[in-house]
Amino acid sequence: xxxxxxxxxxxxxxxxxxxxxxxxxxxxxxxxxxxxxxxxxxxxxxxxxxxxxxxxxxxxxxxxxxxxxxxxxxxxxxxxxxxxxxxxxxxxxxxxxxxxxxxxxxxxxxxxxxxxxxxxxxxxxxxxxxxxxxxxxxxxxxxxxxxxxxxxxxxxxxxxxxxxxxxxxxxxxxxxxxxxxxxxxxxxxxxxxxxxxxxxxxxxxxxxxxxxxxxxxxxxxxxxxxxxxxxxxxxxxxxxxxxxxxxxxxxxxxxxxxxxxxxxxxxxxxxxxxxxxxxxxxxxxxxxxxxxxxxxxxxxxxxxxxxxxxxxxxxxxxxxxxxxxxxxxxxxxxxxxxxxxxxxxxxxxxxxxxxxxxxxxxxxxxxxxxxxxxxxxxxxxxxxxxxxxxxxxxxxxxxxxxxxxxxxxxxxxxxxxxxxxxxxxxxxx
Amino acid sequence: xxxxxxxxxxxxxxxxxxxxxxxxxxxxxxxxxxxxxxxxxxxxxxxxxxxxxxxxxxxxxxxxxxxxxxxxxxxxxxxxxx
Numbered sequence: 001x002x003x004x005x006x007x008x009x010x011x012x013x014x015x016x017x018x019x020x021x022x023x024x025x026x027x028x029x030x031x032x033x034x035x036x037x038x039x040x041x042x043x044x045x046x047x048x049x050x051x052x053x054x055x056x057x058x059x060x061x062x063x064x065x066x067x068x069x070x071x072x073x074x075x076x077x078x079x080x081x082x083x084x085x086x087x088x089x090x091x092x093x094x095x096x097x098x099x100x101x102x103x104x105x106x107x108x109x110x111x112x113x114x115x116x117x118x119x120x121x122x123x124x125x126x127x128x129x130x131x132x133x134x135x136x137x138x139x140x141x142x143x144x145x146x147x148x149x150x151x152x153x154x155x156x157x158x159x160x161x162x163x164x165x166x167x168x169x170x171x172x173x174x175x176x177x178x179x180x181x182x183x184x185x186x187x188x189x190x191x192x193x194x195x196x197x198x199x200x201x202x203x204x205x206x207x208x209x210x211x212x213x214x215x216x217x218x219x220x221x222x223x224x225x226x227x228x229x230x231x232x233x234x235x236x237x238x239x240x241x242x243x244x245x246x247x248x249x250x251x252x253x254x255x256x257x258x259x260x261x262x263x264x265x266x267x268x269x270x271x272x273x274x275x276x277x278x279x280x281x282x283x284x285x286x287x288x289x290x291x292x293x294x295x296x297x298x299x300x301x302x303x304x305x306x307x308x309x310x311x312x313x314x315x316x317x318x319x320x321x322x323x324x325x326x327x328x329x330x331x332x333x334x335x336x337x338x339x340x341x342x343x344x345x346x347x348x349x350x351x352x353x354x355x356x357x358x359x360x361x362x363x364x365x366x367x368x369x370x371x372x373x374x375x376x377x378x379x380x381x382x383x384x385x386x387x388x389x390x391x392x393x394x395x396x397x398x399x400x401x402x403x404x405x406x407x408x409x410x411x412x413x414x415x416x417x418x419x420x421x422x423x424x425x426x427x428x429x
Numbered sequence: 430x431x432x433x434x435x436x437x438x439x440x441x442x443x444x445x446x447x448x449x450x451x452x453x454x455x456x457x458x459x460x461x462x463x464x465x466x467x468x469x470x471x472x473x474x475x476x477x478x479x480x481x482x483x484x485x486x487x488x489x490x491x492x493x494x495x496x497x498x499x500x501x502x503x504x505x506x507x508x509x510x511x
Contacts, residue, residue: 317500323430
Protein backbone atom coordinates (compact mmCIF):
# COMPACT_ATOMS: atom_id res chain seq x y z
CA UNK A 1 0.00 0.00 0.00
CA UNK A 2 1.05 3.57 -0.54
CA UNK A 3 3.44 2.77 -3.40
CA UNK A 4 3.35 5.63 -5.85
CA UNK A 5 4.56 5.83 -9.42
CA UNK A 6 7.49 8.20 -10.09
CA UNK A 7 6.67 11.84 -10.53
CA UNK A 8 6.98 13.56 -13.88
CA UNK A 9 8.86 16.81 -13.38
CA UNK A 10 10.68 19.48 -15.36
CA UNK A 11 13.94 18.24 -13.83
CA UNK A 12 13.35 14.68 -14.99
CA UNK A 13 12.39 15.95 -18.46
CA UNK A 14 15.64 17.88 -18.81
CA UNK A 15 17.68 14.95 -17.46
CA UNK A 16 16.14 12.47 -19.90
CA UNK A 17 16.41 14.99 -22.72
CA UNK A 18 20.11 15.58 -22.13
CA UNK A 19 21.17 12.00 -21.41
CA UNK A 20 18.97 10.50 -24.13
CA UNK A 21 18.40 7.71 -21.68
CA UNK A 22 15.58 5.23 -22.03
CA UNK A 23 12.26 6.66 -20.99
CA UNK A 24 10.73 4.35 -18.38
CA UNK A 25 7.61 2.55 -19.61
CA UNK A 26 4.41 3.64 -17.88
CA UNK A 27 3.35 0.00 -17.56
CA UNK A 28 4.97 -3.30 -18.50
CA UNK A 29 3.94 -6.24 -20.64
CA UNK A 30 4.16 -9.08 -18.11
CA UNK A 31 4.10 -12.82 -18.77
CA UNK A 32 0.68 -14.26 -17.97
CA UNK A 33 0.48 -16.47 -14.87
CA UNK A 34 -1.75 -19.54 -14.73
CA UNK A 35 -3.64 -18.26 -11.72
CA UNK A 36 -4.58 -14.97 -10.10
CA UNK A 37 -6.65 -13.94 -7.07
CA UNK A 38 -8.76 -11.64 -9.25
CA UNK A 39 -9.19 -11.43 -13.03
CA UNK A 40 -10.72 -8.21 -14.35
CA UNK A 41 -12.08 -8.42 -17.88
CA UNK A 42 -11.82 -5.12 -19.72
CA UNK A 43 -8.77 -2.82 -19.58
CA UNK A 44 -10.63 0.45 -19.68
CA UNK A 45 -10.96 3.10 -17.04
CA UNK A 46 -13.28 0.98 -14.86
CA UNK A 47 -11.19 -2.19 -14.98
CA UNK A 48 -7.89 -0.40 -14.36
CA UNK A 49 -9.34 1.75 -11.56
CA UNK A 50 -10.72 -1.39 -9.89
CA UNK A 51 -7.27 -3.02 -10.10
CA UNK A 52 -5.56 0.11 -8.78
CA UNK A 53 -7.86 0.48 -5.75
CA UNK A 54 -7.68 -3.28 -5.02
CA UNK A 55 -3.91 -2.86 -4.65
CA UNK A 56 -3.81 0.61 -3.13
CA UNK A 57 -6.70 0.38 -0.63
CA UNK A 58 -6.88 -3.35 0.11
CA UNK A 59 -3.41 -4.75 -0.60
CA UNK A 60 -4.73 -7.29 -3.14
CA UNK A 61 -2.07 -7.29 -5.87
CA UNK A 62 -2.22 -10.76 -7.46
CA UNK A 63 -4.57 -9.31 -10.07
CA UNK A 64 -4.77 -9.46 -13.87
CA UNK A 65 -6.54 -6.96 -16.09
CA UNK A 66 -7.18 -8.61 -19.47
CA UNK A 67 -8.25 -6.78 -22.62
CA UNK A 68 -8.84 -8.15 -26.11
CA UNK A 69 -7.33 -4.99 -27.62
CA UNK A 70 -5.26 -2.26 -26.01
CA UNK A 71 -6.07 -0.45 -22.77
CA UNK A 72 -8.40 2.54 -23.02
CA UNK A 73 -9.44 1.61 -26.57
CA UNK A 74 -13.17 1.40 -25.87
CA UNK A 75 -15.44 3.89 -24.17
CA UNK A 76 -12.55 5.26 -22.08
CA UNK A 77 -10.99 6.78 -25.18
CA UNK A 78 -14.22 7.67 -26.98
CA UNK A 79 -16.23 9.61 -24.39
CA UNK A 80 -16.57 13.39 -24.28
CA UNK A 81 -14.61 13.67 -20.99
CA UNK A 82 -17.27 15.54 -18.98
CA UNK A 83 -17.50 15.09 -15.19
CA UNK A 84 -20.28 16.30 -12.87
CA UNK A 85 -22.39 15.12 -9.93
CA UNK A 86 -25.74 16.94 -10.34
CA UNK A 87 -27.86 13.79 -10.68
CA UNK A 88 -31.50 13.24 -9.82
CA UNK A 89 -31.77 10.40 -7.29
CA UNK A 90 -30.13 10.62 -3.84
CA UNK A 91 -28.30 7.33 -4.56
CA UNK A 92 -26.97 8.68 -7.85
CA UNK A 93 -25.93 12.04 -6.39
CA UNK A 94 -23.97 10.47 -3.50
CA UNK A 95 -22.22 8.06 -5.86
CA UNK A 96 -21.23 10.54 -8.59
CA UNK A 97 -20.17 13.14 -6.00
CA UNK A 98 -17.65 10.71 -4.55
CA UNK A 99 -16.48 10.27 -8.16
CA UNK A 100 -15.96 14.01 -8.50
CA UNK A 101 -13.97 14.03 -5.21
CA UNK A 102 -11.64 11.39 -6.65
CA UNK A 103 -11.18 13.43 -9.84
CA UNK A 104 -10.33 16.47 -7.70
CA UNK A 105 -7.38 14.74 -6.02
CA UNK A 106 -6.47 12.44 -8.92
CA UNK A 107 -3.45 14.34 -10.28
CA UNK A 108 -1.80 14.12 -6.81
CA UNK A 109 -2.95 10.57 -6.07
CA UNK A 110 -1.66 9.18 -9.37
CA UNK A 111 1.31 11.55 -9.79
CA UNK A 112 0.09 12.39 -13.28
CA UNK A 113 -1.46 15.57 -14.63
CA UNK A 114 -4.95 14.58 -15.81
CA UNK A 115 -5.74 18.20 -16.81
CA UNK A 116 -8.96 18.50 -14.83
CA UNK A 117 -10.48 21.82 -15.91
CA UNK A 118 -13.21 22.70 -13.41
CA UNK A 119 -15.04 25.08 -15.69
CA UNK A 120 -18.65 24.63 -14.66
CA UNK A 121 -21.51 22.78 -16.31
CA UNK A 122 -24.75 24.20 -17.72
CA UNK A 123 -27.77 22.00 -18.49
CA UNK A 124 -30.14 24.13 -20.56
CA UNK A 125 -33.93 24.00 -20.15
CA UNK A 126 -35.97 24.77 -23.27
CA UNK A 127 -39.40 23.81 -21.95
CA UNK A 128 -41.40 24.33 -18.76
CA UNK A 129 -41.19 20.64 -17.93
CA UNK A 130 -37.41 20.64 -18.39
CA UNK A 131 -37.16 23.67 -16.10
CA UNK A 132 -39.23 21.83 -13.50
CA UNK A 133 -36.84 18.86 -13.64
CA UNK A 134 -33.89 21.28 -13.23
CA UNK A 135 -35.49 22.73 -10.06
CA UNK A 136 -36.08 19.18 -8.80
CA UNK A 137 -32.46 18.22 -9.45
CA UNK A 138 -31.16 21.45 -7.87
CA UNK A 139 -33.10 20.78 -4.64
CA UNK A 140 -31.98 17.12 -4.45
CA UNK A 141 -28.40 18.30 -5.06
CA UNK A 142 -28.49 21.09 -2.45
CA UNK A 143 -29.80 18.67 0.19
CA UNK A 144 -26.66 16.61 -0.31
CA UNK A 145 -24.35 19.61 -0.24
CA UNK A 146 -23.73 19.82 -4.00
CA UNK A 147 -23.18 23.25 -5.58
CA UNK A 148 -26.07 23.28 -8.06
CA UNK A 149 -28.72 25.91 -8.79
CA UNK A 150 -31.18 27.04 -11.46
CA UNK A 151 -30.26 30.26 -13.27
CA UNK A 152 -32.14 32.45 -15.77
CA UNK A 153 -31.35 33.21 -19.43
CA UNK A 154 -29.40 36.39 -18.61
CA UNK A 155 -27.06 34.50 -16.31
CA UNK A 156 -26.74 31.77 -18.93
CA UNK A 157 -25.60 34.42 -21.40
CA UNK A 158 -23.05 35.65 -18.88
CA UNK A 159 -21.66 32.13 -18.37
CA UNK A 160 -21.56 31.32 -22.09
CA UNK A 161 -21.82 34.49 -24.24
CA UNK A 162 -21.93 32.56 -27.53
CA UNK A 163 -25.35 31.03 -26.75
CA UNK A 164 -28.41 32.49 -28.46
CA UNK A 165 -30.87 33.36 -25.65
CA UNK A 166 -33.43 35.22 -27.82
CA UNK A 167 -37.02 34.03 -27.24
CA UNK A 168 -37.69 33.72 -31.00
CA UNK A 169 -35.87 30.44 -31.55
CA UNK A 170 -37.43 27.02 -31.99
CA UNK A 171 -36.12 25.97 -28.57
CA UNK A 172 -35.72 29.20 -26.53
CA UNK A 173 -33.45 28.97 -23.48
CA UNK A 174 -35.72 29.41 -20.44
CA UNK A 175 -33.00 28.77 -17.86
CA UNK A 176 -30.35 26.26 -16.90
CA UNK A 177 -29.09 24.07 -14.11
CA UNK A 178 -25.71 25.54 -13.20
CA UNK A 179 -23.16 23.20 -11.61
CA UNK A 180 -19.82 24.99 -11.00
CA UNK A 181 -17.84 21.88 -9.81
CA UNK A 182 -18.34 20.14 -13.17
CA UNK A 183 -15.76 20.23 -15.93
CA UNK A 184 -13.66 18.24 -18.37
CA UNK A 185 -10.69 15.91 -17.86
CA UNK A 186 -8.08 14.51 -20.26
CA UNK A 187 -9.65 11.05 -20.55
CA UNK A 188 -6.61 9.14 -21.88
CA UNK A 189 -4.46 10.48 -19.04
CA UNK A 190 -6.89 9.00 -16.52
CA UNK A 191 -6.53 5.56 -18.14
CA UNK A 192 -2.73 5.87 -18.25
CA UNK A 193 -2.65 7.12 -14.65
CA UNK A 194 -4.56 4.13 -13.32
CA UNK A 195 -2.57 1.71 -15.49
CA UNK A 196 0.70 3.15 -14.19
CA UNK A 197 -0.60 3.17 -10.61
CA UNK A 198 -1.69 -0.48 -10.87
CA UNK A 199 1.58 -1.52 -12.55
CA UNK A 200 3.63 -0.09 -9.66
CA UNK A 201 1.77 -2.53 -7.40
CA UNK A 202 2.70 -5.38 -9.78
CA UNK A 203 -0.81 -5.83 -11.15
CA UNK A 204 -0.58 -7.61 -14.52
CA UNK A 205 -2.02 -5.66 -17.44
CA UNK A 206 -2.52 -8.24 -20.22
CA UNK A 207 -3.35 -6.58 -23.52
CA UNK A 208 -4.34 -8.45 -26.69
CA UNK A 209 -5.73 -11.23 -24.52
CA UNK A 210 -9.31 -12.07 -25.40
CA UNK A 211 -11.55 -13.88 -22.93
CA UNK A 212 -13.23 -16.78 -24.75
CA UNK A 213 -15.19 -18.29 -21.85
CA UNK A 214 -15.76 -18.00 -18.13
CA UNK A 215 -15.50 -21.30 -16.25
CA UNK A 216 -18.28 -21.86 -13.73
CA UNK A 217 -19.21 -25.04 -11.87
CA UNK A 218 -22.25 -26.12 -9.88
CA UNK A 219 -24.71 -23.69 -11.44
CA UNK A 220 -28.33 -24.42 -12.28
CA UNK A 221 -28.02 -23.57 -15.99
CA UNK A 222 -26.56 -25.49 -18.98
CA UNK A 223 -22.93 -26.59 -18.48
CA UNK A 224 -23.05 -25.92 -14.75
CA UNK A 225 -23.24 -22.16 -15.32
CA UNK A 226 -25.75 -19.68 -14.00
CA UNK A 227 -27.30 -18.98 -10.60
CA UNK A 228 -25.88 -20.97 -7.69
CA UNK A 229 -22.61 -21.68 -9.51
CA UNK A 230 -19.07 -20.75 -8.57
CA UNK A 231 -16.40 -19.19 -10.80
CA UNK A 232 -13.20 -21.17 -11.29
CA UNK A 233 -11.43 -19.11 -13.94
CA UNK A 234 -11.41 -17.89 -17.54
CA UNK A 235 -10.32 -19.31 -20.90
CA UNK A 236 -8.39 -16.75 -22.93
CA UNK A 237 -6.81 -16.59 -26.36
CA UNK A 238 -3.43 -17.02 -24.59
CA UNK A 239 -4.43 -19.94 -22.37
CA UNK A 240 -6.48 -20.69 -19.27
CA UNK A 241 -6.30 -18.72 -16.04
CA UNK A 242 -7.71 -20.09 -12.80
CA UNK A 243 -9.19 -17.44 -10.50
CA UNK A 244 -11.85 -17.45 -7.76
CA UNK A 245 -13.02 -13.95 -8.69
CA UNK A 246 -13.79 -12.62 -12.18
CA UNK A 247 -15.03 -9.07 -12.75
CA UNK A 248 -16.86 -7.95 -15.90
CA UNK A 249 -15.93 -4.33 -16.83
CA UNK A 250 -16.61 -4.58 -20.55
CA UNK A 251 -19.22 -1.84 -21.17
CA UNK A 252 -20.72 -2.35 -24.65
CA UNK A 253 -19.70 -6.02 -24.71
CA UNK A 254 -21.01 -6.71 -21.18
CA UNK A 255 -23.88 -8.98 -22.30
CA UNK A 256 -21.59 -11.21 -24.37
CA UNK A 257 -19.17 -11.69 -21.44
CA UNK A 258 -21.96 -12.13 -18.89
CA UNK A 259 -23.65 -14.83 -20.99
CA UNK A 260 -20.38 -16.80 -20.67
CA UNK A 261 -21.07 -16.99 -16.92
CA UNK A 262 -24.79 -17.70 -17.44
CA UNK A 263 -25.89 -14.39 -15.91
CA UNK A 264 -28.34 -12.53 -18.19
CA UNK A 265 -28.26 -8.72 -18.04
CA UNK A 266 -30.94 -6.06 -18.57
CA UNK A 267 -28.72 -4.39 -21.17
CA UNK A 268 -28.92 -3.44 -24.83
CA UNK A 269 -25.89 -2.18 -26.75
CA UNK A 270 -26.18 1.06 -28.71
CA UNK A 271 -23.54 3.18 -30.42
CA UNK A 272 -23.11 6.80 -29.37
CA UNK A 273 -21.61 9.17 -31.90
CA UNK A 274 -19.46 12.18 -31.16
CA UNK A 275 -17.56 14.69 -33.25
CA UNK A 276 -14.87 17.34 -32.98
CA UNK A 277 -14.30 20.56 -34.95
CA UNK A 278 -11.13 22.20 -36.13
CA UNK A 279 -9.45 24.24 -33.36
CA UNK A 280 -10.23 27.92 -32.93
CA UNK A 281 -9.70 30.69 -30.38
CA UNK A 282 -11.16 29.84 -26.98
CA UNK A 283 -14.66 31.30 -26.69
CA UNK A 284 -16.69 28.72 -24.74
CA UNK A 285 -15.71 28.90 -21.06
CA UNK A 286 -18.07 26.21 -19.76
CA UNK A 287 -19.68 22.86 -20.62
CA UNK A 288 -23.11 23.28 -22.27
CA UNK A 289 -25.72 20.51 -22.40
CA UNK A 290 -29.12 20.58 -24.04
CA UNK A 291 -31.53 17.68 -23.51
CA UNK A 292 -34.14 18.92 -26.00
CA UNK A 293 -31.51 19.35 -28.71
CA UNK A 294 -29.73 16.07 -27.81
CA UNK A 295 -26.29 17.63 -27.67
CA UNK A 296 -23.47 18.55 -25.32
CA UNK A 297 -20.56 20.84 -26.18
CA UNK A 298 -17.26 21.75 -24.60
CA UNK A 299 -14.08 23.37 -25.90
CA UNK A 300 -10.81 21.57 -25.30
CA UNK A 301 -7.58 23.24 -24.24
CA UNK A 302 -6.47 22.93 -27.87
CA UNK A 303 -9.51 24.96 -28.94
CA UNK A 304 -11.51 22.22 -30.65
CA UNK A 305 -15.22 21.96 -29.92
CA UNK A 306 -16.19 18.47 -28.79
CA UNK A 307 -19.79 17.45 -29.45
CA UNK A 308 -21.59 14.49 -27.96
CA UNK A 309 -25.13 13.32 -28.59
CA UNK A 310 -27.69 10.75 -27.55
CA UNK A 311 -27.25 7.08 -28.41
CA UNK A 312 -28.33 5.87 -31.85
CA UNK A 313 -31.87 4.43 -31.57
CA UNK A 314 -30.97 1.13 -33.30
CA UNK A 315 -29.10 -1.29 -31.07
CA UNK A 316 -25.97 -2.66 -32.79
CA UNK A 317 -22.34 -3.60 -32.19
CA UNK A 318 -21.22 -1.73 -35.32
CA UNK A 319 -19.54 1.60 -34.71
CA UNK A 320 -20.00 3.29 -38.08
CA UNK A 321 -20.51 7.02 -38.29
CA UNK A 322 -23.64 8.16 -40.12
CA UNK A 323 -24.46 11.23 -42.17
CA UNK A 324 -27.83 11.59 -40.41
CA UNK A 325 -26.00 12.10 -37.14
CA UNK A 326 -23.71 14.79 -38.54
CA UNK A 327 -26.60 16.67 -40.15
CA UNK A 328 -28.74 16.56 -37.04
CA UNK A 329 -25.85 17.50 -34.77
CA UNK A 330 -24.82 20.48 -36.90
CA UNK A 331 -28.43 21.72 -37.06
CA UNK A 332 -28.90 21.48 -33.32
CA UNK A 333 -25.57 23.06 -32.41
CA UNK A 334 -26.30 26.01 -34.71
CA UNK A 335 -29.63 26.56 -32.99
CA UNK A 336 -27.68 27.05 -29.77
CA UNK A 337 -24.67 28.91 -31.20
CA UNK A 338 -25.46 30.46 -34.59
CA UNK A 339 -22.06 32.18 -34.58
CA UNK A 340 -20.09 29.02 -35.36
CA UNK A 341 -21.75 28.26 -38.71
CA UNK A 342 -18.43 28.60 -40.59
CA UNK A 343 -16.59 26.08 -38.41
CA UNK A 344 -15.72 22.73 -39.99
CA UNK A 345 -15.98 19.31 -38.42
CA UNK A 346 -12.61 17.59 -38.17
CA UNK A 347 -13.79 14.05 -37.52
CA UNK A 348 -16.51 11.94 -35.96
CA UNK A 349 -16.38 8.62 -34.14
CA UNK A 350 -18.59 6.38 -32.06
CA UNK A 351 -18.37 4.06 -29.09
CA UNK A 352 -20.58 1.33 -27.66
CA UNK A 353 -22.90 2.07 -24.74
CA UNK A 354 -24.44 -0.59 -22.50
CA UNK A 355 -27.87 0.89 -21.82
CA UNK A 356 -30.01 -0.21 -18.86
CA UNK A 357 -33.78 0.38 -18.51
CA UNK A 358 -33.37 2.91 -15.66
CA UNK A 359 -30.18 4.70 -16.77
CA UNK A 360 -28.32 3.51 -13.67
CA UNK A 361 -25.46 0.99 -13.69
CA UNK A 362 -25.51 -2.68 -12.67
CA UNK A 363 -22.79 -3.29 -10.09
CA UNK A 364 -21.56 -5.76 -7.50
CA UNK A 365 -22.12 -9.45 -6.77
CA UNK A 366 -24.32 -11.66 -8.94
CA UNK A 367 -26.12 -15.01 -8.44
CA UNK A 368 -22.85 -16.72 -9.54
CA UNK A 369 -20.36 -16.73 -6.66
CA UNK A 370 -17.12 -14.98 -7.58
CA UNK A 371 -18.55 -13.36 -10.73
CA UNK A 372 -19.00 -9.62 -10.28
CA UNK A 373 -20.29 -7.01 -12.70
CA UNK A 374 -19.49 -3.33 -13.20
CA UNK A 375 -21.62 -2.74 -16.27
CA UNK A 376 -24.61 -0.81 -17.60
CA UNK A 377 -22.55 2.34 -17.83
CA UNK A 378 -24.49 3.68 -20.78
CA UNK A 379 -23.56 7.26 -21.49
CA UNK A 380 -22.17 8.13 -18.03
CA UNK A 381 -19.25 5.74 -17.48
CA UNK A 382 -16.36 8.19 -17.68
CA UNK A 383 -17.36 10.42 -14.76
CA UNK A 384 -18.02 7.30 -12.69
CA UNK A 385 -14.80 5.44 -13.49
CA UNK A 386 -12.79 6.28 -10.35
CA UNK A 387 -15.64 5.78 -7.87
CA UNK A 388 -16.75 2.59 -9.65
CA UNK A 389 -13.19 1.28 -9.25
CA UNK A 390 -13.07 2.25 -5.59
CA UNK A 391 -16.45 0.69 -4.73
CA UNK A 392 -15.87 -2.46 -6.81
CA UNK A 393 -12.50 -2.94 -5.08
CA UNK A 394 -14.23 -2.63 -1.69
CA UNK A 395 -16.92 -5.09 -2.82
CA UNK A 396 -14.29 -7.64 -3.92
CA UNK A 397 -12.24 -7.21 -0.73
CA UNK A 398 -15.17 -7.45 1.70
CA UNK A 399 -17.43 -9.81 -0.24
CA UNK A 400 -20.48 -7.58 0.14
CA UNK A 401 -21.67 -4.73 -2.08
CA UNK A 402 -20.21 -1.39 -0.91
CA UNK A 403 -22.77 0.99 0.64
CA UNK A 404 -22.45 3.52 -2.19
CA UNK A 405 -23.48 0.91 -4.78
CA UNK A 406 -26.06 -0.97 -2.68
CA UNK A 407 -28.87 0.49 -4.81
CA UNK A 408 -27.25 -0.59 -8.10
CA UNK A 409 -27.32 -4.39 -7.59
CA UNK A 410 -28.56 -6.72 -10.33
CA UNK A 411 -31.39 -7.97 -8.05
CA UNK A 412 -33.21 -4.64 -8.42
CA UNK A 413 -34.54 -5.79 -11.78
CA UNK A 414 -36.26 -8.85 -10.32
CA UNK A 415 -37.35 -6.98 -7.18
CA UNK A 416 -38.65 -4.01 -9.19
CA UNK A 417 -36.62 -1.45 -7.22
CA UNK A 418 -35.24 0.61 -10.11
CA UNK A 419 -33.14 3.79 -9.73
CA UNK A 420 -34.58 6.10 -12.40
CA UNK A 421 -31.90 8.49 -13.62
CA UNK A 422 -33.28 9.18 -17.09
CA UNK A 423 -34.02 12.81 -16.19
CA UNK A 424 -30.38 13.51 -15.33
CA UNK A 425 -28.24 10.96 -17.16
CA UNK A 426 -29.34 11.17 -20.78
CA UNK A 427 -29.94 13.78 -23.45
CA UNK A 428 -31.98 11.51 -25.72
CA UNK A 429 -35.54 11.48 -24.43
CA UNK B 430 -27.50 3.89 -42.81
CA UNK B 431 -29.73 0.87 -42.23
CA UNK B 432 -32.43 0.17 -44.83
CA UNK B 433 -35.36 -1.67 -43.27
CA UNK B 434 -37.82 -3.54 -45.54
CA UNK B 435 -41.36 -2.72 -44.37
CA UNK B 436 -43.80 -5.36 -45.70
CA UNK B 437 -46.24 -2.61 -46.71
CA UNK B 438 -44.07 0.41 -47.55
CA UNK B 439 -41.01 -1.30 -49.02
CA UNK B 440 -37.41 -0.40 -48.16
CA UNK B 441 -37.22 2.60 -45.81
CA UNK B 442 -34.43 4.40 -43.99
CA UNK B 443 -34.35 3.19 -40.38
CA UNK B 444 -34.93 6.78 -39.23
CA UNK B 445 -38.48 6.57 -40.63
CA UNK B 446 -39.23 3.66 -38.31
CA UNK B 447 -38.92 3.00 -34.62
CA UNK B 448 -36.99 -0.07 -33.46
CA UNK B 449 -38.92 -1.87 -30.71
CA UNK B 450 -36.12 -4.26 -29.77
CA UNK B 451 -35.60 -8.00 -29.80
CA UNK B 452 -38.65 -10.26 -29.67
CA UNK B 453 -39.16 -11.58 -26.12
CA UNK B 454 -42.02 -14.06 -25.54
CA UNK B 455 -44.62 -12.50 -23.26
CA UNK B 456 -45.62 -14.66 -20.29
CA UNK B 457 -49.26 -14.86 -19.30
CA UNK B 458 -49.62 -12.05 -16.72
CA UNK B 459 -52.41 -13.90 -14.89
CA UNK B 460 -50.31 -17.01 -14.18
CA UNK B 461 -46.64 -15.96 -14.25
CA UNK B 462 -44.71 -14.92 -11.16
CA UNK B 463 -43.61 -11.34 -10.55
CA UNK B 464 -39.97 -12.18 -11.21
CA UNK B 465 -40.88 -13.91 -14.52
CA UNK B 466 -42.78 -10.80 -15.55
CA UNK B 467 -39.85 -8.52 -14.68
CA UNK B 468 -37.49 -10.79 -16.56
CA UNK B 469 -39.75 -10.32 -19.61
CA UNK B 470 -39.72 -6.54 -19.05
CA UNK B 471 -36.00 -6.01 -18.55
CA UNK B 472 -33.72 -8.93 -19.45
CA UNK B 473 -32.35 -9.07 -23.03
CA UNK B 474 -30.05 -11.49 -24.85
CA UNK B 475 -28.34 -8.62 -26.70
CA UNK B 476 -26.24 -10.94 -28.94
CA UNK B 477 -23.66 -9.77 -31.47
CA UNK B 478 -25.31 -12.05 -34.02
CA UNK B 479 -28.60 -12.64 -35.81
CA UNK B 480 -31.56 -11.44 -33.75
CA UNK B 481 -35.31 -11.37 -34.44
CA UNK B 482 -36.64 -7.93 -33.67
CA UNK B 483 -39.79 -5.84 -33.95
CA UNK B 484 -40.01 -2.55 -35.84
CA UNK B 485 -42.79 0.04 -35.94
CA UNK B 486 -43.33 1.83 -39.26
CA UNK B 487 -44.09 5.18 -37.67
CA UNK B 488 -43.52 7.28 -40.78
CA UNK B 489 -45.54 5.06 -43.14
CA UNK B 490 -48.18 2.36 -42.60
CA UNK B 491 -47.92 2.50 -38.77
CA UNK B 492 -47.84 -1.27 -38.45
CA UNK B 493 -45.55 -3.51 -36.45
CA UNK B 494 -43.49 -6.22 -38.18
CA UNK B 495 -40.50 -8.42 -37.39
CA UNK B 496 -37.20 -8.81 -39.25
CA UNK B 497 -33.99 -10.70 -38.65
CA UNK B 498 -30.95 -8.46 -38.35
CA UNK B 499 -27.32 -9.27 -37.62
CA UNK B 500 -26.30 -6.80 -34.91
CA UNK B 501 -22.61 -7.27 -35.72
CA UNK B 502 -22.99 -6.29 -39.39
CA UNK B 503 -26.51 -4.79 -39.66
CA UNK B 504 -27.40 -7.17 -42.53
CA UNK B 505 -31.13 -7.82 -42.71
CA UNK B 506 -33.04 -10.92 -43.89
CA UNK B 507 -36.70 -11.93 -43.78
CA UNK B 508 -39.70 -9.94 -42.73
CA UNK B 509 -43.05 -10.78 -41.30
CA UNK B 510 -46.06 -8.63 -40.44
CA UNK B 511 -47.08 -9.04 -36.81
